[in-house]
């Protein structure tokens with residue numbers, strides 16, 4: 001287990017904060033770590049900042065993320081990694097599509113060539129909007145409190161997706177599944193970063209698998225071609241005990 | 249049971265989801281053992297459930313499983329490819345084991361592996377598997393109940409593994425070994441890393457312990473043995489076979505080498521046999537045991 005002192009904390013919304021720390025490691029966009037809150041739990045977190053200073057951006061969902069979000073500068077974070085196959089970085093125009101805390105894993109890809117489509121439930125949960133160049137971001141909210149009212153597909157309606165050299169997306173599986181179906185018709189280059197339960201992070205426990213591919217090792221990023229053969233994607237998954245259930 | 253190679257996927261590693269087992273069979277394993285399944289759904293322990301100790305692993309997954317009633321689908325998905333699927337089960341009594349075994353058999357499992365050896369859950373596994381009388385009773389009842397082969401997987405966490413092996417004599421084969429009971433403490437957090445504190449150690453560190461168990465049991469009994477523990481390359485497989493194993497199970501090495509490990513080891517074994525002028529695996533089994 002690696003440990004580091006938190007040097008800074010930035011509150012992005014009532015339920016989301018970024019925790020910064022020094023960690024001398026080569027991390028690529030889309031990779032993640034398993035973060036340990038001693039006494040509470042251990043969960044996967046993307047690295048939202050991958051320079052000399054690293055950070056993760058955590059949303060408060062349950063017990064473990066709640067413990068992490070309460071940490072303050074001077075306290076320690078414990079984690080192991082980095083794990084997972086990173087996004088492939090391309091030159092040229094990119095489209096970043098992030099749902100909720102999925103924006104965290106896309107953050108390292110924000111640059112001058114990037115256009116952002118941020119999907120949030122409500123105005124308060126919009127992440128990293130101001131980090132895109134002006135005019136190069138649009139937002140959808142489920143409740144219409146900001147930007148376009150509707151889900152991520154509403155934001156794509158009049159956007160020429162063919163104009164991008166690569167599309168990167170991260171968010172809840174159901175959003176990615178709908179996005180996948182939409183993009184499949186368009187023959188575009190896209191990589192989707194999936195989220196599933198992860199107990200081990202190192203490709204042994206099988207809790208994160210889709211059609212025999214381990215998200216923690218073969219993913220979490222997958223190409224459109226790879227996803228096309230995964231019939232469990234968007235349909236079925238295993239619970240914490242291993243019981244097969246529908247994804248939504 | 250006929251195997252195309254001696255390489256089997258060990259229980260608890262990438263074998264909870266039927267699609268994963270199927271992929272591992274497609275990518276080169278001769279057979280897979282399912283995750284150990286019990287009578288009722290168990291969530292298992294809260295993460296951290298693994299600690300990475302170099303290439304070794306300490307785990308306390310906690311026998312998480314969906315319960316036998318929910319496992320039929322996974323077996324039939326895995327059996328989409330015609331290779332053996334071995335159903336692993338755990339219970340607290342002979343009666344529970346035999347009920348689970350019949351269910352597994354009815355789902356299409358080609359053999360049953362009795363988990364008498366998980367080291368980190370109270371009331372199951374090694375607590376059952378270190379009592380020779382109970383082991384004998386369980387093996388006897390399960391053998392009477394099913395017609396597919398029955399394997400007994402034993403724990404190294406006992407004073408005399410030969411004694412337990414003899415108690416399990418009625419099994420068609422013995423699987424040696426399960427993980428070694430251990431603890432890891434994070435010195436900065438000043439507490440055990442695993443939420444359960446105790447876990448089972450697997451990986452290269454336990455190979456000599458596994459080889460020793462196979463060696464001893466091979467010398468003292470006439471049982472067929474499946475070696476397990478710390479296998480990560482063809483040399484490890486040959487070593488286990490020379491100690492007396494007929495086949496082996498591979499688990500933790502998938503962390504470092506990925507699913508391709510089965511195909512890679514198979515190729516290397518064939519090369520080794522050619523280079524050593526060996527005609528068949530029979531020539532290797534027990535060849536390293538001092539007489």
Ligand SMILES: Cc1cc2nc3c(=O)[nH]c(=O)nc-3n(C[C@H](O)[C@H](O)[C@H](O)COP(=O)(O)OP(=O)(O)OC[C@H]3O[C@@H](n4cnc5c(N)ncnc54)[C@H](O)[C@@H]3O)c2cc1C
Nearest residue numbers: 043044045046057058059062063064065101104195196240
């Ligand atoms: C690759 C990857 C990257 C991610 N990156 C980020 C990120 O950058 N930022 C972010 O905010 N989120 C991220 N997530 C999501 C994040 O990991 C989850 O939000 C987190 O697991 C929530 O954990 P929790 O304990 O706070 O909440 P919970 O929802 O309470 O727990 C998480 C899940 O664990 C299960 N669980 C835990 N313990 C038990 C138990 N004892 N019994 C039964 N079930 C149990 C529950 O089923 C629950 O669904 C990422 C996920 C993945 C897979």
Ligand SMILES: Cc1cc2nc3c(=O)[nH]c(=O)nc-3n(C[C@H](O)[C@H](O)[C@H](O)COP(=O)(O)O)c2cc1C
Nearest residue numbers: 258259260284307363426450451477478498499500
């Ligand atoms: C994550 C993990 C889960 C395991 N779960 C089980 C299990 O459910 N039943 C079982 O009989 N053995 C289980 N084992 C033990 C393995 O099957 C094997 O006996 C042990 O890991 C030694 O082999 P290895 O060094 O090749 O991993 C598990 C091991 C690991 C690492």
Ligand code: FES
Nearest residue numbers: 200201205206216
């Ligand atoms: S989290 Fe265990 S296999 Fe991916």
